[in-house]
Amino acid sequence: MPTPVLEARGLSRQFGNVRALNDVDFDVYPGEVVALIGDNGAGKSTLVKALSGNLAVDSGTVLFDGKPVELSQPSQASALGIETVYQDLALAPHLDPVQNMYLGRELPVAGLAGKLGFMRTKEMREKSRDAFNDLGATVRSLTSPVGEMSGGQRQAIAIARAVHWASRVVFLDEPTAALGVRQTKNVLETIRKVRDKGIAVVFISHSMPHVMEVSDRVQILRLGTRVATLDAQQTSMEELVGYMTGAVSGPGRETGPAREGNGS
Numbered sequence: 001m002p003t004p005v006l007e008a009r010g011l012s013r014q015f016g017n018v019r020a021l022n023d024v025d026f027d028v029y030p031g032e033v034v035a036l037i038g039d040n041g042a043g044k045s046t047l048v049k050a051l052s053g054n055l056a057v058d059s060g061t062v063l064f065d066g067k068p069v070e071l072s073q074p075s076q077a078s079a080l081g082i083e084t085v086y087q088d089l090a091l092a093p094h095l096d097p098v099q100n101m102y103l104g105r106e107l108p109v110a111g112l113a114g115k116l117g118f119m120r121t122k123e124m125r126e127k128s129r130d131a132f133n134d135l136g137a138t139v140r141s142l143t144s145p146v147g148e149m150s151g152g153q154r155q156a157i158a159i160a161r162a163v164h165w166a167s168r169v170v171f172l173d174e175p176t177a178a179l180g181v182r183q184t185k186n187v188l189e190t191i192r193k194v195r196d197k198g199i200a201v202v203f204i205s206h207s208m209p210h211v212m213e214v215s216d217r218v219q220i221l222r223l224g225t226r227v228a229t230l231d232a233q234q235t236s237m238e239e240l241v242g243y244m245t246g247a248v249s250g251p252g253r254e255t256g257p258a259r260e261g262n263g264s
């Protein structure tokens with residue numbers, strides 16, 4: 001059996017009286033797209049924060065390539081090749097796409113000049129352009145502030161940045177929520193390209209058609225608990241909604257990695 005690249009076992013996190021995560025298990029394998037779905041407040045964002053080093057849990061274990069890891073800082077997740085695109089995208093609006101791509105990871109020139117703050121701007125520009133082209137992202141200008149760009153372009157830049165630095169897992173929190181039809185198509189196509197590089201993609205969405213279109217497996221949270229893991233090929237929107245709302249209950253049909261041969 002292949003090993004999940006990232007696995008959560010029994011994660012719990014309480015905020016006051018709210019059990020945001022209640023003994024949650026989760027897994028994702030290399031080269032698959034897992035949709036993480038659930039109604040508002042089900043615990044999706046909390047789980048993603050816990051798995052990307054942005055939130056401490058009260059109890060539970062996270063395994064990376066089958067080994068327990070600590071993920072209490074975003075830098076620990078980054079070091080493992082885990083990147084996250086949040087709904088607010090976390091881009092610096094006054095900086096251009098290249099500066100956003102390398103924000104906090106700039107490439108200094110060698111020697112004293114580098115220490116004085118001189119950067120390998122040409123190299124950063126070329127690598128950024130390659131990263132955008134690679135994903136088919138339409139970034140009209142590499143030198144305009146991203147704050148002046150459309151929602152779709154900003155989304156493309158945020159995803160390209162995450163994919164550029166993620167070698168193993170990318171979390172995308174509602175990447176199609178604010179997009180038009182064509183931009184949505186681009187994002188879904190990007191998700192497939194990332195998966196085909198062998199990177200695991202975890203896709204949070206409220207759009208069941210997008211979930212059905214792009215995911216290999218679907219993991220469903222309800223009231224802080226994982227209620228089902230389903231093979232996307234063998235389920236229906238009605239079944240997904242049933243689990244999300246509680247209309248369908250009982251032990252979820254558990255399913256393993258959907259795409260054979262991608263395991264490590």
Ligand SMILES: Nc1ncnc2c1ncn2[C@@H]1O[C@H](COP(=O)(O)OP(=O)(O)OP(=O)(O)O)[C@@H](O)[C@H]1O
Nearest residue numbers: 015018019020038039040041042043044045046047
């Ligand atoms: N920092 C926090 N402080 C207090 N309560 C929180 C905090 N973060 C999340 N919660 C609560 O935990 C529960 C799960 O929230 P979470 O944001 O993970 O849900 P979600 O599934 O991502 O929802 P949505 O689809 O609405 O984004 C909610 O009841 C929420 O109010």
